[in-house]
Amino acid sequence: MIECRNLAKSYGKLEAVSDFSLHLEEHEFLSILGPSGCGKSTLLRLIAGLEVPSQGQVLLQNREISGEKIILPPEHRKFGMIFQDFALFPHLSVESNIAYGVSGSRNEKQKRVNELLELVSLPHLAAKMPHQISGGEQQRIAVARALAPRPRLILMDEPFSNLDYQLRLQLRRDIRDILKHEGVATIIVTHDQVEAITFSDRVILMHNGKLVQAGTPTEIYQYPKTLWASSFVGEANHLPVEWQDTSLNSPFGLLAVPAEIGKETQILMVRPEDFRIEYAPDEEANGTVKTVDFSGSVQIVSVELKSGDTIQVSGSPHYLWSLKEPVKITAERYLCFNSSGHSLEGFAEE
């Protein structure tokens, strides 16, 4: 339903968004994930019509709504937006906040307001003022207010970052359920990978104003397209490797990789859980245990390899490693990256 074509926005010399394309299906939940300052909020505001693109177009149901010739004002787009600070109108009651965007007779408005207060399970707060309710409640009211005019699309800008951890988990689930129930397509902008992964069907990874990778959360985790992506989503070990005759020479031994890929490979990416760690006598060992962080369900072991590199390995919590223990490290799954940090292909040992 929404499509961005080669969208770009620059402020003076700074290019906040460059050559960005994306599309969104009906009812779809899409996350735009990236570190702060990557341009994701600007992208959202371009879609909302709050910013004018320097280049490119935004299309709604194949009709141009932002482009060189036309900028449909935000008030005519019928998109709901949920802001980081919730932006509840401080001089209006909860009820009037929700009714603000609803059109129709007094009765119709009241009916819609009641429906939404039920939906967010806060009917008892109708007459309260925004400063009288808690942060979590404000968040839900903001969602109710955005949904009230029956928008085609909901845009959320870091909606949970102002809430504390426990509340965030709870609300994330609740609000996802509410939005799914209403069946409205949603774009959420966040810097929190867990939020992106748990909230949405599809994730778009953004860095320095550019699209890095789009895909399902698992795709992005398992097959990151760049080294940056591999460490932004999840934990990653980056190790220098060299092509030697017929195989890749890695700090933990020779790896069999097709020549056309192996010759290009400069860096190997391995997830901590993809290492196998076992005890070995000194002469067979290729590293020693440096530190151990035990956190209940996992044990993060930091191992200094003989090559001098240090890697993070997640080990089984059943065996506690002790410091300076000689170990043998092997990789069960790894990805090859070229000199510019782009993924060549991933491999898993049988």
Add this chain to the structure above:
Amino acid sequence: MKSPIHSSGSWNLFTLSLALLFALPFFSLLVTAGSGGENVWRHLLSTVMPGYLKNTFWLMVGVGSGTLFLGVSTSWLISMTEFPGRRMMEWALLLPLAFPGYIIAMVYVELLEYSGPVQAQLRLWFGWQNSQNYWFPRIASVGGAITMLSLVLYPYVYLLARTTFLQQSATLLEASRMLGKSTRKSFLLIALPLARPAIAVGVSLAMMETLADFGTMQLFAVQTFTTGIYHTWFGTYNAPGAAQLSLSLLIFISFFIFLERYSRKQQRFHTQSSIQTTQTRYRLSGIRAVLALSFCLFPVVFGFALPAGLLIQWAAESWRGVILDRFFSDAGNSLILAGITALLGVFFGLLMAFGSRLSKRRRVHWAARLVSLGYAFPGPVVALGVLLPFAWFDRTMNAWMESTFGVSSGYFLSGTLFILVFAYLVRFLALAYGTAETGFGRITSEIEDASRSLGKNSWQTLKRVHLPLIRGSMLAAGLLVFVDVMKELPATLMLQPFNFSTLATRAYGYATEELLKESSLWCLTIVIVGLFPVVYLNRHLRESTPQNY
């Protein structure tokens, strides 16, 4: 209850006695008003009161709506739109604040009266012989006073509304647009209601100034409470009558004080900190930009540029004729009075604010607050309130001296500058106290505790922690007091010693003798001094607005 801080007992006593000293005029008015008996009151009600009430009512309505209209519309244009010249207009709109009401009134009287240049020119063009041939609005009227005061008082509303508009979260307006409301509607539904408390504060300040105004009303022969107090005192020396008029006036003023305080409280809920995004100004072009610029130019030209220009021209024409010795002696008097008052004001204001902060007792806070009300007291009321107890003291002293020593001590307090400075302090101490209080408010009690725990007592803490931190704002407070004393007219007029005058009283004296042009050098000096706080305000405002603005 024993206070945890060892020395705060003496601080409490000190603050309390200072506060009571400066609240003395108020109590003296209460006592005097009660001494007159019923007759005086009935007499006032049947004679002057209806006229005062009528004039006051129309002045309130007129100046209230005038400042509201000019202040809100200009602040909206300046903060929400972009047009060529906007940045200059932004500070230029503050300039009329430099004009005291009585000076702008003097200029327009000279300009627009029957023998003035405007009417003379009109008669020349149209061949009119005398005032029976044509209609021209009478400047010396309630309408004239409303126009004059609106022109110089609207910056209060402009200033406060503009700050609020700029500090308002841009996301709120965006949220409104996302919910389907246009920019214009969003302004009406969100920005304006949110700015309402600030606008109310501005309008109440303007109305308090109007109630307190003496010079404009006197020049335009508009009978109000302030001129009434003056005449009741100087015309008939009817102290109870003047005191009762003063109290009636204070009742009106207290309503606006209440309104102002209440609105400030409301404002707290209406301002919320937020992540400031670039506020997109609505870009005006072509005829609309020209209209916006001319609209903003209108109050600047008529409230500042034109009268200032005329004053300069008249001063240039007349300075050879005026007695420069007289000018320099008046300027010197003004300078000394303003300087001494500013220094004392800052000193006492600082001590009281610090004492009130140290104290955990309610009555100390209340006493301090009582003093801060002095600013709302019109000049004639303060003058009367100061004069009565001092005159009583002098009389008693004199009688006692004569009966015991056979010599007369004369009026050794009430005929001196001492009483004048005291009256100024009563009126303007609030400025210094308020600034010090705000400054102290930014210093957390943890900082104080840290200094105390490092072995410094409250004096040392004041000297080494607080003073360096609030030096800037105290300097500003001193400047404000200084300028206000320079501009002050009625209290000076009522209390100045014989054969003594300041820039303000001499200018006014000339004006009452219809020697307006001769007074222009005096007026110009007051206006130039009055520009300093405007410059300060403007700078202060820039610092308090978001950077990307």
